[in-house]
Amino acid sequence: MVQGNKLANLVVCAVSCTTTLLASMPVAATTIAVIGDFGDVGAPLNDVSELVYSWNPDAVLTVGDNDYENNYALSVVPYYDTFISATCSQNRFYPTYGNHDWKGRNGYDETFPCVTDYYKFTQGDVEFFTINSDDMSNAQFDWLEDNVRSSTALWKVVYLHHSPFSSGRHGSNRETQLDYAKWGVDVVLSGHDHSYERIQHEGVYYFVNGLGGRSPYNFENCCVVGSEFRYNQDNGAMRIDVEGDSMRVRFIDRNYETIDDVTLTKQNDTPPESGSNELIKGQARLISGQSNSSLDYYFELPNGASNLRVSLSGGSGDADLYVKYNQQPTVNDYDCRPWKGGNNEVCDSLSAQAGSWYIMVNGYRDFEDVVLSVDWD
Known part of the structure; x- marks a missing residue:
């Protein structure tokens, strides 16, 4: 069921106070696929993996619950093996822990030797940061704040499993509602709820993306403040295309239909002149x-x-x-x-x-x- 500010055939939504919606953008220099809550063997997992392969992304990242079979050799490797490598310089698969990953048991650590509880990686103009939201600690919070604040990347993206804000079954997770805006984060990616949602809060975009393989959830906590678009009709994945100061974010279902399509653009960091009191759409x-x-x-x-x-x-x-x-x-x-x-x-x-x-x-x-x-x- 598709929901939004207008229920009738809503596919593209207006953007928030720090971004601008564009009609189109040039071929991206960097493509990232994002999957979540996917490790359940069956047709949806297979279809979503084929969708991801069709994009030929530079990297695949996950927002947790990579396995529901208690065996990553069944739920992950057959579907995404091209991206996974024990040679870390060649690895293109970047998972984060979910509550069904059981803190690394059942083969997680052996399947993904190039990642840890919390880590970062850079792809093109984007630096990605993740922490283990299933076993959080002050050490992780301190690491995340220090590394995000000190990053010189044009785009800063945090990803983790438990959603800071969500209208889905599990709802918002207060423990993961960190000072992302103050740190300079542009986007926060999460899963846990088996739905797709786009939320704007304090100038940061939050995307819930838990439709990688498991059956969708209803929106049982609808609707959180700032929710701009919601979808739970079918499985799919997010595609993020980045070129310079433009980041295009799409959710595409397993039938190759674009469900949501929004482009974020970096604004000039120079504040408006003190004498100017006109507000511009999309500029905080x-x-x-x-x-x-x-x-x-x-x-x-x-x-x-x-x-x-x-x-x-x-x-x-x-x-x-x-x-x-x-x-x-x-x-x-x-x-x-x-x-x-x-x-x-x-x-x-x-x-x-x-x-x-x-x-x-x-x-x-x-x-x-x-x-x-x-x-x-």
Whole structure:
């Protein structure tokens, strides 16, 4: 069953505050296949592996639960042996632990001698980092933060099994909700729930991808904040194509049908001039202010836009969001005021009228490094 902001034939969705959706992109310099929850011998596993082989990817990474047969020689090797090598300079298969991998028993360590509980690898312009979310430790968290922060890669991707955010059966995992945005992570990949979901949170894209071989789950915790697209109709895999400052992410089912297709682009890191108060779709603004003072912004909504969303997130302190159509809001006159403590405030039930929209961010207390964004379909 396909679900989304609009249920009718939703295939391509608008992107978040740090990315831009493009109609197309050139042939990618790097192709990565992503599979999850796949190690269950049967037609879906076979079909998905043939799909992956058809892409001729530079590497295959997994988001855990690589084996349900208690034997990797049955569930993994026959399907992905071309990518697996004991010669680490030639290895192109990068798994992470899931709860069904039983901490390396049943042949995991012997099948994948080039990987450990937590490690990183680089492919083209992307550096990938993984930790063992089935047996987490402070040492892993410290390693992840240090290595992501110090990375000079253009793109930074974290992958692990238990999903930080998910609308599926297992739902969101608080232990894996780390400071990815603050560290500079662009994308977080996970599995555990046997579904596909695209979520945007604090400028980071989260993808749940657990349809590699096992039967799909229903969305029993629908829907988490920031969920932009959900799918659980059939098995498939993610394909990530990267060339320079563009990263195209697709979910393709085992019938070779593209279900979701979104392109992320790197934005100019130079912050907007302090005198500019126009907000641009898909470009986050980092703001700070003082108690009992306000910051004013505006944006132009084009004809035909829908699903308008204005949000505050992250940072410290307490900022209040006010939004109004066609004139500047005040503390007593507004179209949307979420009335929440802290900085995680969203206006997503607006009328989406074309024209000028105005935003006021008022400091209930001093606030710092809060993300302000506006987006629409």
